[in-house]
Amino acid sequence: MLAASSVEMRKVNKYYGKFQALKDIDLSIPPGKVTCLIGPSGSGKSTLLRCINFLEEYDSGEVRIDGQLIGYDAPNKKMSGRRLREMRRSIGMVFQQFNLWPHMTARENVAEGLIRVRRISKADADRRASEALAKVGLADKSASHPSRLSGGQQQRVAIARAIAMEPKLMLFDEPTSALDPELVGEVLSVMRTLAGEGMTMVVVTHEMGFAAHVADQVGFMEKGELVSVASPDRILHRPEDARIQSFLRTYHERNSF
Amino acid sequence: MEWSVLQQYGPSLLKGFGNTILCWALGTVFGMALGLVIALIQRYAPRWVTWIVQIYIEVIRGTPFLVQLFVLYYGGPLVGLRLDALPAGLLGLTIYGSPYFAEIFRSGFRAVPDGQIEAARAIGMSESDIVRRILLPLGLVSALPALVNFSIILTKETVILSIITVPELLYQVQRMSAETFRYVEANLVLALFFWGLVETISRVGLRLEARITKHLIERT
Ligand SMILES: Nc1ncnc2c1ncn2[C@@H]1O[C@H](COP(=O)(O)OP(=O)(O)O)[C@@H](O)[C@H]1O
Ligand SMILES: [Mg+2]
Numbered sequence: 001m002l003a004a005s006s007v008e009m010r011k012v013n014k015y016y017g018k019f020q021a022l023k024d025i026d027l028s029i030p031p032g033k034v035t036c037l038i039g040p041s042g043s044g045k046s047t048l049l050r051c052i053n054f055l056e057e058y059d060s061g062e063v064r065i066d067g068q069l070i071g072y073d074a075p076n077k078k079m080s081g082r083r084l085r086e087m088r089r090s091i092g093m094v095f096q097q098f099n100l101w102p103h104m105t106a107r108e109n110v111a112e113g114l115i116r117v118r119r120i121s122k123a124d125a126d127r128r129a130s131e132a133l134a135k136v137g138l139a140d141k142s143a144s145h146p147s148r149l150s151g152g153q154q155q156r157v158a159i160a161r162a163i164a165m166e167p168k169l170m171l172f173d174e175p176t177s178a179l180d181p182e183l184v185g186e187v188l189s190v191m192r193t194l195a196g197e198g199m200t201m202v203v204v205t206h207e208m209g210f211a212a213h214v215a216d217q218v219g220f221m222e223k224g225e226l227v228s229v230a231s232p233d234r235i236l237h238r239p240e241d242a243r244i245q246s247f248l249r250t251y252h253e254r255n256s257f
Numbered sequence: 258m259e260w261s262v263l264q265q266y267g268p269s270l271l272k273g274f275g276n277t278i279l280c281w282a283l284g285t286v287f288g289m290a291l292g293l294v295i296a297l298i299q300r301y302a303p304r305w306v307t308w309i310v311q312i313y314i315e316v317i318r319g320t321p322f323l324v325q326l327f328v329l330y331y332g333g334p335l336v337g338l339r340l341d342a343l344p345a346g347l348l349g350l351t352i353y354g355s356p357y358f359a360e361i362f363r364s365g366f367r368a369v370p371d372g373q374i375e376a377a378r379a380i381g382m383s384e385s386d387i388v389r390r391i392l393l394p395l396g397l398v399s400a401l402p403a404l405v406n407f408s409i410i411l412t413k414e415t416v417i418l419s420i421i422t423v424p425e426l427l428y429q430v431q432r433m434s435a436e437t438f439r440y441v442e443a444n445l446v447l448a449l450f451f452w453g454l455v456e457t458i459s460r461v462g463l464r465l466e467a468r469i470t471k472h473l474i475e476r477t
Contacts, residue, residue: 055375085381093379099372102473103394112390113380145472158376165380 004031004200005066005090005168007052012061014047014224021047022058023224032198036211036232039221040247045204048221049171052202053091054084065091065169089117092162096174098154100146106133106157107142110164118165132164133157136190152183159190170194172203208251212236220244259439263446266433273429274450276343280415280425281454284350285408291351292358297388299359300366314356322353322417330421346418346425353414357407365400366392398469405462409455426450 007029014022021044029035037045050056051063054071063070070087073079079087100109110129114120120128133142136156146154155175162170172191176184188210195201195214205211211218211232218235220227222243228235239245263270295314299307317325329338329352330345340348369392377387397404419428426447434443 053379055379081384085383088379088381091379093376095372095376097370097372099370099376101373101376101391101395103398112377113382116383116386116390117381147472161376162380 003168004198006031006200007169007202008062008064008067009048009051010062010064012048012051012058012063014044014051014056014058021224022051025051025061025226027219027226027229029200029202030216031200033216034195034201034203034214035229036215036218037202037204037221038206038208038211038218038235038247039227043221044224045221046173047224048226049173049202049204052169052171053088053093055093085117089165090168092165092167092170094155094158094162094170094172094175096177098146098151098158098178100154100158100161102146105143105145106138106149106160109146109157110161113161113165128164129160132160135163135193136160137186150183151179152186155179155187156190159187159194163194167199169200170202172201172205174204174206176205176207206251208236208248220247222247260442262433262437262439262442266429266437269429270426270433270446270450273424273426276424277412277415277426277450278454280343280346280350280418280423281408281412283347284354284415285411287347287351288354288411289358289404291355292360293362295355295359296362296366299363301384314359317352317356322349322414323420325349325353326417326421342418342421342423345421346415346423349418349421350411350414354407354411358404361400361403361407362396365396365398365403368399369395398473401462401466401469405459405466408462409458412451412454412458 007027009025009027012022012025013020025048027035027048037048039045047056051058052065052070054063057071060075065087068087069079071079071084100106101112104112107126107129110132111122111125114125114128115122118125130139130142133139136159138153138156138160141149141153141157146157149157155178159175175191176187179187184207188207191201191203191210192214203210203215213232215232217229218232219229220235220239220241220243227243228239228241235244236248239248295310298310302310326346326349329349330340330342333340333345373391373395374387377391382390415425416427418425419431422428430443430447434440437443
């Protein structure tokens with residue numbers, strides 16, 4: 001079992017100018033559990049996720065990782081860059097667009113954080129990077145540059161890059177949305193393995209199957225509000241809120257033929 | 258045509274060409290370095306600093322190189338900046354090129370996808386590591402064609418240094434013309450040398466580009 005973090009969000013608000021992207025978000029993410037966030041596009045899912053590692057600065061409220069406030073020392077007093085970087089070391093993030101560094105090989109992508117952030121020697125970093133790549137099934141691609149990899153392989157390298165840092169929390173922002181349908185499975189299967197190992201995961205996704213089978217709780221967002229958080233069954237199969245029902249209806253219409 | 262004058266003037270022409278290359282190379286390197294610093298300042302420094310830098314850019318880009326050289330060489334001593342022709346010329350070239358190089362770097366940096374910077378932030382990399390390991394290498398690659406292009410433009414600006422008596426190629430060519438009246442031959446030599454220089458730079462540039470973009474091009 002890995003050490004796993006918890007996340008507590010309390011009354012989190014986020015504005016882009018006058019536009020309110022997050023409205024009083026309250027969310028508890030228990031350690032070692034998988035939380036999926038669903039909802040229409042533009043509802044604030046990415047913004048919420050990015051507040052957890054402070055890639056997006058929330059304007060009020062609190063985001064705590066294992067009880068520790070991230071981004072601020074006190075209201076309106078930003079945390080130092082050094083402390084923020086320390087906290088981010090144990091939070092992995094996987095993006096929709098992979099965001100691998102194209103000038104580095106797969107192994108170099110994974111080793112970079114170990115060398116620069118964890119200050120591990122190059123030899124050790126390379127060894128750990130190879131292990132992480134093996135874990136996502138890409139041992140044979142470690143010398144390849146991202147441009148030579150399929151989307152699914154690139155996303156698995158991105159996951160390896162995150163897990164090599166030994167995070168206690170993993171954030172996924174639509175990790176399979178940029179992939180051709182036949183490549184979605186390989187990425188979800190790596191994520192399922194991670195979940196099985198007891199990693200705390202927050203996953204923004206449109207993969208309802210994954211949410212139904214892997215999530216411990218599912219949150220539904222609309223217009224900057226976290227409308228409801230409950231078990232996958234409650235949200236996906238027996239939704240009470242009309243907004244969720246209508247979202248799922250649209251989803252099912254689009255995904256059937 | 259009378260090429261025998263070249264025997265007499267060959268050495269001084271070669272020396273002039275050497276000075277041209279020296280001025281170009283150092284002016285380019287220093288100009289690029291200053292341009293890079295400016296581009297980084299504009300990306301990371303507080304607002305008021307970027308405003309000051311912006312004024313510098315506008316002033317340098319808004320005035321002819323010739324005027325800048327005159328101010329530097331003849332106006333400099335008035336404020337205690339007394340430089341020989343060659344250093345003055347080098348400093349002038351550096352200053353003249355810097356805002357253009359800065360602009361090239363700036364758009365090179367902008368071509369680096371935000372997501373790749375964010376990925377580095379997300380694992381806890383420091384901003385200075387991000388600059389060194391991600392922003393610079395990737396930004397330089399997208400900036401390379403424009404950098405080579407502007408370096409080529411700078412070769413031709415070096416002839417203006419003759420006006421403040423830097424003994425570069427045009428200066429020597431003019432001396433030879435004045436002393437022998439062999440204008441055609443002298444200027445053919447000038448053209449030939451410059452063509453050789455420009456051709457070399459662009460070939461080297463293309464090779465460099467092919468080499469460093471090898472891994473960056475998506476397989477189709
Ligand atoms: N950098 C930004 N500047 C202004 N508006 C933004 C920015 N990022 C997101 N938004 C807006 O905030 C809302 C929520 O965006 P996002 O969190 O990306 O939604 P989702 O991930 O659910 O599709 C959208 O309306 C979007 O247009
Ligand atoms: Mg999104």
